[in-house]
Amino acid sequence: xxxxxxxxxxxxxxxxxxxxxxxxxxxxxxxxxxxxxxxxxxxxxxxxxxxxxxxxxxxxxxxxxxxxxxxxxxxxxxxxxxxxxxxxxxxxxxxxxxxxxxxxxxxxxxxxxxxxxxxxxxxxxxxxxxxxxxxxxxxxxxxxxxxxxxxxxxxxxxxxxxxxxxxxxxxxxxxxxxxxxxxxxxxxxxxxxxxxxxxxxxxxxxxxxxxxxxxxxxxxxxxxxxxxxxxxxxxxxxxxxxxxxxxxxxxxxxxxxxxxxxxxxxxxxxxxxxxxxxxxxxxxxxxxxxxxxxxxx
Amino acid sequence: xxxxxxxxxxxxxxxxxxxxxxxxxxxxxxxxxxxxxxxxxxxxxxxxxxxxxxxxxxxxxxxxxxxxxxxxxxxxxxxxxxxxxxxxxxxxxxxxxxxxxxxxxxxxxxxxxxxxxxxxxxxxxxxxxxxxxxxxxxxxxxxxxxxxxxxxxxxxxxxxxxxxxxxxxxxxxxxxxxxxxxxxxxxxxxxxxxxxxxxxxxxxxxxxxxxxxxxxxxxxxxxxxxxxxxxxxxxxxxxxxxxxxxxxxxxxxxxxxxxxxxxxxxxxxxxxxxxxxxx
Numbered sequence: 304x305x306x307x308x309x310x311x312x313x314x315x316x317x318x319x320x321x322x323x324x325x326x327x328x329x330x331x332x333x334x335x336x337x338x339x340x341x342x343x344x345x346x347x348x349x350x351x352x353x354x355x356x357x358x359x360x361x362x363x364x365x366x367x368x369x370x371x372x373x374x375x376x377x378x379x380x381x382x383x384x385x386x387x388x389x390x391x392x393x394x395x396x397x398x399x400x401x402x403x404x405x406x407x408x409x410x411x412x413x414x415x416x417x418x419x420x421x422x423x424x425x426x427x428x429x430x431x432x433x434x435x436x437x438x439x440x441x442x443x444x445x446x447x448x449x450x451x452x453x454x455x456x457x458x459x460x461x462x463x464x465x466x467x468x469x470x471x472x473x474x475x476x477x478x479x480x481x482x483x484x485x486x487x488x489x490x491x492x493x494x495x496x497x498x499x500x501x502x503x504x505x506x507x508x509x510x511x512x513x514x515x516x517x518x519x520x521x522x523x524x525x526x527x528x529x530x531x532x533x534x535x536x537x538x539x540x541x542x543x544x545x546x547x548x549x550x551x552x553x554x555x556x557x558x559x560x561x562x563x564x565x566x567x568x569x570x571x572x573x574x575x576x577x578x579x580x581x582x583x584x585x586x587x588x589x590x591x592x593x594x595x596x597x598x599x600x
Numbered sequence: 601x602x603x604x605x606x607x608x609x610x611x612x613x614x615x616x617x618x619x620x621x622x623x624x625x626x627x628x629x630x631x632x633x634x635x636x637x638x639x640x641x642x643x644x645x646x647x648x649x650x651x652x653x654x655x656x657x658x659x660x661x662x663x664x665x666x667x668x669x670x671x672x673x674x675x676x677x678x679x680x681x682x683x684x685x686x687x688x689x690x691x692x693x694x695x696x697x698x699x700x701x702x703x704x705x706x707x708x709x710x711x712x713x714x715x716x717x718x719x720x721x722x723x724x725x726x727x728x729x730x731x732x733x734x735x736x737x738x739x740x741x742x743x744x745x746x747x748x749x750x751x752x753x754x755x756x757x758x759x760x761x762x763x764x765x766x767x768x769x770x771x772x773x774x775x776x777x778x779x780x781x782x783x784x785x786x787x788x789x790x791x792x793x794x795x796x797x798x799x800x801x802x803x804x805x806x807x808x809x810x811x812x813x814x815x816x817x818x819x820x821x822x823x824x825x826x827x828x829x830x831x832x833x834x835x836x837x838x839x840x841x842x843x844x845x846x847x848x849x850x851x852x853x854x855x856x857x858x859x860x861x862x863x864x865x866x867x868x869x870x871x872x873x874x875x876x877x878x879x
Contacts, residue, residue, distance in 0.1 A: 316781040317702025324693035324752055325708065331749020332715045335726035342725065395619050401612030409616055411865040413623050418861045418868060420810035422828040423854045426835050426846070427626045430633075436642070436843065439629060477623065481873045505608045534719040537812045541832060555721055562725050563817065575722040582719055 336579060343573035348566045360573035370574065372549045373557040380468045380539075380553055381532040387472035388528050389521075392479025397509060399480070400487050410484065414477045421474060421537035428470050429542055432456040457543055460550035467539040467551050474538065475531065479524055486520040487513060522593040530586050533578075554578055627854070634658050634847035641843050658844035659852070665845060666837075667822065668852055671830035674740075675856075678815075678826060679808045681744045683801055686751045690800070691793065693752075694759030695785055699771060709760065715753035723750075724817055731818060742818040743826070747808055755800050758874060762796035763789065802864055803871040809857055827853045 343360055347353040364370050395413055399406055416424060431439045434455035441453040456462055490513060498512050514521070536555040539545060545552035545560065555578060562571035628649070633641065635651040635658070662668055693712075697705045727746050731737040736745075766789065774784045815826040825833070831853045835846050861868055 312700050312702075312775075312781055314702040317696040317700035317705060320692040320696030320700060320785070321705075321708055324689040324712070324756065327689055327745075327749050328712060328715060328752045331727065331746050332718055332723060335723035336718065338726035338729075339722050394615065398612040398615035398619065401608070402616055407866070409620060410869065411861075412620055414865070414869050415623055415627060415858075415861070417872065418806050418857050419627070419854045420812070420828045420831075420857070422810075422812055422832050423850050424626065426831065426850050427630050429835075430843075430847070431626070431629070473622075478872060481869050485870075485873065530717065534721070536721070541812075555719070558721055559724075568725060572725060575725070578719050579722045583717055586717060 336576075339572045339575050342568055343576050345569050347568045349568060353569075356569065360570045361577075363570060364573060364577065369549050369552065369557060370554075373545075373552040373554045376464055376549075376551065377533070377535075377553045377555075379464060380471070380535055381529060383465075384468045384472045384532040384535065385525070385528045387469065388476040388479050388532075389524060391472070391476045392524075393483050395477070395480040396483035396487055397513075399484055401505075410481070413480055416474050417477045419474075422541050424470065424474050425538050425541035428466075429457065432466065434458075458547055460547050463543050463547065463551040467542050470542065471532070471535050471538040475528075479528065482520060482524055483517070486517040490516055525593070526586055526589050529589060530582055533582050533585065554581075627858075630847050630850050634844065634851045636844065638842075638844050658848035661842060662834075662845040662848040662852065665842070666834050666849065667825075667830065668834070668849055670823065671825055671827045672852070672856075674824055674830075675809060675826045678740055678743055678747075679805055681740060682747045682751065682808050683804045685744065685748045686755050686804055687797060687800065689748065690752055690755035690759055691790065691797070692785065694756045695763055695789055697756070698760045698763040699766075699768070699789070700781070709756070712753050712756050715750065716757070720746075720750055720813055724813070727814075728817060737818060738821045738824060740824065743811070743814045746814050746818070747811060751804055751807070755804070758800050758803075758871075759793065759796055762793055766792055799867060799871040799874065802860070802868055803874075805860065806857055806868065806872065 342353075344357060345353045345355045346359075399409060399413075402409070432441075434441055434453065437445075437453075440456070444450065444453050456466060494512060494516070495508060498508050503511065534555065535553060536559070539551050539553055540556050540559065543551045545556040549557075554574060558571055558574040558578065561567045561574060565571075632649055632651050635654050635656070637653065637655045637657070640652060640655075696702065697709045723746065728737070731742045736742055770792075771784050771788055774788045775781075779787065810828060811826070812828045812832075815829045816832070819825055819829065831849055834849050
């Protein structure tokens with residue numbers, strides 16, 4: 304510790320340098336968590352006086368069918384969304400390292416959806432999926448002779464969750480492509496050449512050598528993608544608003560509506576606290592699982 | 601001959617082509633749709649991929665019937681303020697953590713990194729209340745300050761890993777020459793970290809330009825709305841009446857990030873993955 308410290312730097316200088324950032328971060332991120340927790344222990348609509356109710360808000364979550372539906376939807380959204388992003392991201396990266404030319408321009412084009420705002424992506428897909436006026440997808444279905452499948456997709460309650468999950472995964476999958484791609488191209492070429500000389504085919508090289516070698520990157524990406532999907536909000540909120548009914552409601556969209564549409568500040572805060580704990584807990588569990596496999600494997 | 605081409609050769613090429621089409625399709629479609637006349641748009645979607653004429657009337661109407669220009673301006677001001685403040689706070693903090701190494705600097709770093717795991721939703725209501733209390737709800741600061749707070753962890757993380765690469769001897773040489781702590785930081789460390797600063801600026805720009813939740817919650821006045829929020833309102837307002845203008849508005853909102861991306865594509869990809877992978 305001491306030997307890394309710059310010569311003759313007094314300790315107060317360090318604190319002086321971090322103080323502004325520390326104050327800002329604490330005020331914006333940390334204090335609100337404590338504040339939300341405090342609010343979650345009472346009933347308040349912004350007009351009446353805050354009234355302490357203890358853990359009632361948390362108990363109410365157990366009986367709230369909308370919350371339970373949102374939680375089930377969120378499990379689907381996170382699980383399916385993460386799987387799509389990792390599998391598509393990896394397939395994109397692997398196919399990219401298998402072509403000889405145009406790698407950089409292809410990578411740049413792949414990445415395009417990731418730099419566009421969620422609102423714009425959502426609005427584009429709303430138009431593509433629309434039935435009145437007939438959007439691109441319905442038009443395609445009709446001209447391909449699949450006219451009986453044309454429909455207002457975002458009104459079909461059995462499809463909305465799948466649609467928002469897919470669009471969200473679509474926007475972010477290129478990030479995992481870029482992560483996997485840079486890990487794959489940085490692999491030691493000698494190892495791969497040796498494997499090829501030993502007669503390993505492309506598929507064997509991929510599954511027995513390349514993927515195990517970038518295992519740490521894959522593990523980090525799993526943590527990243529799951530914690531990303533657990534906070535999914537923009538795309539479901541803009542595309543469907545959680546509806547129709549509760550068909551595409553996520554915990555985050557339900558929390559937002561409870562807070563800012565119903566002004567149910569106590570209950571909304573309890574859901575917000577639930578979200579934080581859920582994120583921290585699931586990420587911790589995944590990390591634990593990966594460090595366990597590292598030890599045994 | 602063709603049949604002898606190995607699966608391993610053409611399968612990747614086929615996959616790359618399919619992915620390419622999927623990834624660029626929405627943008628190509630919306631740009632092309634925005635350039636078509638209302639009559640062509642009314643004829644249906646089949647001819648929307650290749651516009652039969654270059655018609656800019658949709659753009660004219662989008663700017664005339666909505667405060668699109670105003671939204672552009674708001675987004676720009678908010679991005680500049682947020683990025684400036686983030687850099688101003690993050691660079692010295694990271695420098696102190698990595699180079700000054702005061703007692704407790706590791707704890708401070710871990711405290712900041714905790715922020716990477718916290719979803720913004722938990723802070724919405726408390727920030728909403730405090731902004732009202734401070735009387736700055738419906739001002740640029742209402743989105744700038746919360747965004748800075750939530751951007752700090754990534755910026756500090758990226759800066760600390762950058763400062764780690766600067767040899768201490770370089771900084772010590774400056775202080776032996778008589779430069780104080782501030783002087784060493786300002787005239788040695790800051791110029792050296794220009795590369796890291798650009799990475800952080802670019803990463804932040806994309807993120808802030810596209811930000812929706814804070815802007816949608818804290819800015820209710822029409823005069824202050826950012827592009828994503830304005831676009832969302834515009835579509836729910838105009839979307840049922842003027843599709844051409846809607847497409848044009850979408851294109852206008854994504855143009856700045858795409859233009860930046862065309863120039864700095866590699867750096868943007870690298871910064872977004874570096875900002876994403878933080879172990």
